[in-house]
Amino acid sequence: MLGKQSVQFDNPVYIISSGSIVGSKEGQGPMGKLFDKVGQDDMFGANTWEEAESSLQKEALQIMLDKANLKKEDLQLIFAGDLLGQSIASSFGLASFNTPHVGLYGACSTSGLSIAVGSLAVSGGFVDKAACVTSSHFASAEKEFRYPLGYGNQRPLSSSWTVTGSAAFLLSSKKEGKVRAKVAGVTFGRIMDYGIKDSMNMGACMAPAAADTVKQNLEDFGRKPDDYDKIITGDLGSVGQKLLFELLEENGIDIRKQHMDCGIEIFDSEKQNTNAGGSGCGCAAVTLSAYILKKIEEGVWKRVLFLPTGALLSKTSFNEGQTIPGIAHGVVLEQ
Numbered sequence: 001m002l003g004k005q006s007v008q009f010d011n012p013v014y015i016i017s018s019g020s021i022v023g024s025k026e027g028q029g030p031m032g033k034l035f036d037k038v039g040q041d042d043m044f045g046a047n048t049w050e051e052a053e054s055s056l057q058k059e060a061l062q063i064m065l066d067k068a069n070l071k072k073e074d075l076q077l078i079f080a081g082d083l084l085g086q087s088i089a090s091s092f093g094l095a096s097f098n099t100p101h102v103g104l105y106g107a108c109s110t111s112g113l114s115i116a117v118g119s120l121a122v123s124g125g126f127v128d129k130a131a132c133v134t135s136s137h138f139a140s141a142e143k144e145f146r147y148p149l150g151y152g153n154q155r156p157l158s159s160s161w162t163v164t165g166s167a168a169f170l171l172s173s174k175k176e177g178k179v180r181a182k183v184a185g186v187t188f189g190r191i192m193d194y195g196i197k198d199s200m201n202m203g204a205c206m207a208p209a210a211a212d213t214v215k216q217n218l219e220d221f222g223r224k225p226d227d228y229d230k231i232i233t234g235d236l237g238s239v240g241q242k243l244l245f246e247l248l249e250e251n252g253i254d255i256r257k258q259h260m261d262c263g264i265e266i267f268d269s270e271k272q273n274t275n276a277g278g279s280g281c282g283c284a285a286v287t288l289s290a291y292i293l294k295k296i297e298e299g300v301w302k303r304v305l306f307l308p309t310g311a312l313l314s315k316t317s318f319n320e321g322q323t324i325p326g327i328a329h330g331v332v333l334e335q
Contacts, residue, residue: 002185002220002221003216003219003220003221004216004219004220005187005188005189005190005213005216005217005220006185006186006187006188006216006217006220006221006330007120007185007186007187007188008184008185008221009119009123009183009184009185010123011123011124011125011173012123012182012183012184013118013119013122013123013171013172013173013182013183014171014172014173014174014175014176014179014180014181014182014183015115015169015170015171015172015179015180015181015182015183015293015333016068016170016171016172016175016176016177016178016179016180017064017065017067017068017070017169017170017177017180018064018067018167018168018169018170018180018288018289018293019036019059019060019061019062019063019064019065019066019067019167019168019289020035020036020037020060020063020165020166020167020285020286020289020290021035021036021037021038021039021056021059021060021063021165021166021167021286022035022037022038022039022163022164022165022282022286023038023039023042023137023138023163023164023165024038024039024040024041024042024164025042025138025161025164025267025272026038026163026164026165026266026267026278026286027039028272029266029267029268029272030265030266030267030268031265031266031286031287031290031291034290034291034294035165035286035289035290036063036067036289036290037059037063039164042137042138042139042164044056044059049137049139049140049143050084050088050089050092050137050140051092052137052139052140053082053084053089053093053135053136053137053140053166054088054089054090054092054093055093056089056093056135056137056164056165056166056282057080057082057089057090057093057094057133057134057135057166057168058093058094058096058097059166060133060135060166060167060168061078061094061097061131061133061168063168064131064168064169064170065170068170068176068177069177070129070170072097072098072099074129075097075099075129075130075131076099076100076127076128076129076130077099077100077101077102077118077121077127077130077131078094078097078099078100078101078102078130078131078132078133079102079104079114079115079117079118079130079131079132079133080094080101080102080103080104080114080131080132080133080134081103081104081105081106081110081113081114081134081281082110082134082135082136082281083107083108083136083140083141083144083145083162083280083281084140084144085144085314087103087104087105089135089137089140090103090133090134090135091103093135094133099131102117104117106308106310106327106329107281107310107311107312107313107327108136108202108206108234108235108279108280108281108283108284108308108309108310108311109189109234109284109308109309109310109327109328109329110134110281110285110308110310111132111134111167111169111234111281111284111285111288111308112234112284112306112307112308112328112329112330112331113308113310113329114132114133114134114169115132115169115171115183115186115306115331116186116188116329116331118130118131118132118169118171119171119183119186119331120186122171122172122173123173123183125173127173128172128173128174129170129171129172129173130170130171131168131169131170131171132168132169132171133166133167133168133169134166134167134281134282134285135165135166135167135281135282135285136162136163136164136165136166136279136280136281136282136283137162137164137280137282138161138162138163138164138280139164141162141280142162144315145199145313145315145318155200155275157275157276158198158200158201158203158204158239158275158276159200159201159202159275159276160202160203160235160237160263160274160275160276160277160278160279161267161272161274161275161277161278161279162278162279162280162282162283163235163266163278163279163280163282163283163286164280164282165280165282165283165285165286166282166285166286167282167285167286167288167289167290168289169288169289171183178297179297180293180296180297181293181296181297181333181334181335182333182334182335183331183332183333184303184332184333184334185221185331185332186329186330186331186332187213187216187217187220187221187329187330187332188329188330189209189212189213189327189328189329189330190209190212190213190216190327191209191312191325191326191327192208192209192212192325192326192327193208193323193324193325193326194208194323195323196323196324197318197321197322197323197324198324199311199313199318199324201239202235202237202240202279202311202324203235203236203237203238203239203240203241203243203263203276203277204239204240204243205311205313205324205325205326206235206236206240206309206310206311206326206327206328207236207240207241207243207244207247207309207326208243208247208326209309209310209325209326209327209328210233210236210240210244210307210309210326210328211244211247211248211251212328213307213328213329213330214231214244214248214253214255214305214307214328214330215248215251215253217305217330217332218253221332225253225254225255225257225258226257226258227303228258228303228304228305229258229300229301229302229303229304230258230259230260230292230295230301230304230305231255231258231259231260231304231305231307232259232260232261232262232284232287232292232304232305232306232307233259233260233261233262233263233284233307233308233309233328234261234262234263234283234284234307234308234309234310234328235261235262235263235277235278235279235280235283235284235308235309236261236263236264236277236309237261237263237264237275237276237277237278237279238264238269238276238277239276240261240263240276240309241259241261241264244259245259261277262278262283262284262287262288262308263276263277263278263279263283264277264278265287265291266278266283266286266287284306284308284309285308288306292304292306292333293333296333296334296335297335299335301335302334302335303332303333303334303335304332304333304334305330305331305332305333306330306331306332306333307328307329307330307331308328308329309326309327309328310326310327310328311324311325311326312324312325312326312327313325
């Protein structure tokens with residue numbers, strides 16, 4: 001343990017492979033050519049939106065294995081999660097791999113949570129290879145948390161567009177082949193609740209958690225924002241980004257120069273009509289696989305704080321008038 005909430009690994013963990021698959025809208029965005037696979041039909045050959053999301057996880061994991069020249073039998077553990085009730089996208093999507101499965105729920109922070117927990121297992125010497133998988137799908141998320149697509153409701157400017165996509169990451173205790181990045185440490189987030197109840201403003205719900213984890217990471221590791229080439233949040237969007245800057249400035253921290261948000265980068269909000277930006281478990285995950293790891297691998301960025309953010313609501317809590325707490329888990333990635 002390092003400080004209050006962080007872990008620094010004596011035994012490094014290496015991300016040696018990753019795979020990404022996205023939907024048609026994501027393929028038309030600024031990062032469209034970087035993803036491993038872009039679907040032309042967002043049903044992905046399935047009969048339901050939920051089945052489509054399960055197929056995303058299955059394909060992302062297979063892409064990851066193929067790129068590493070490994071078989072499913074080489075995996076010892078899979079850490080996976082999604083946004084759907086009882087994490088059915090993961091359980092139905094990954095059952096055919098017949099690998100020990102650890103189900104996780106961190107809402108849209110699940111990519112960071114799975115890599116953080118998976119890294120504990122690998123660095124601790126409990127397993128040599130573990131996979132971390134997550135996904136989201138625009139239509140299944142709307143059905144789960146908001147309105148059926150046929151309702152045709154108007155979306156406020158503060159709303160975000162759930163990314164249709166999945167990414168898988170292979171963690172290893174050994175350098176094998178071309179290492180994409182090293183996981184040097186993690187900062188586990190706390191649940192932060194500022195009393196916000198607007199489910200159409202996820203950025204405002206999650207910004208306090210992001211600010212808290214950034215502050216704690218810098219404190220625990222004894223660093224300044226300049227010690228990172230990039231501090232990358234998952235899906236705060238344009239609204240959440242503004243609030244993040246304001247909350248950190250109250251503590252004398254300015255990350256404007258280093259900050260990037262996956263939700264802002266994955267879409268062209270004006271041309272693609274995504275309002276505040278992208279969101280969902282898949283948003284940070286596919287951006288990490290296709291873009292962030294590429295920059296680290298190429299040496300453009302030497303050290304990055306990857307910080308996916310999640311809103312911890314459910315249909316039940318929202319309909320009962322509860323607030324929407326947020327959480328953010330930080331992963332320190334180095335070349």
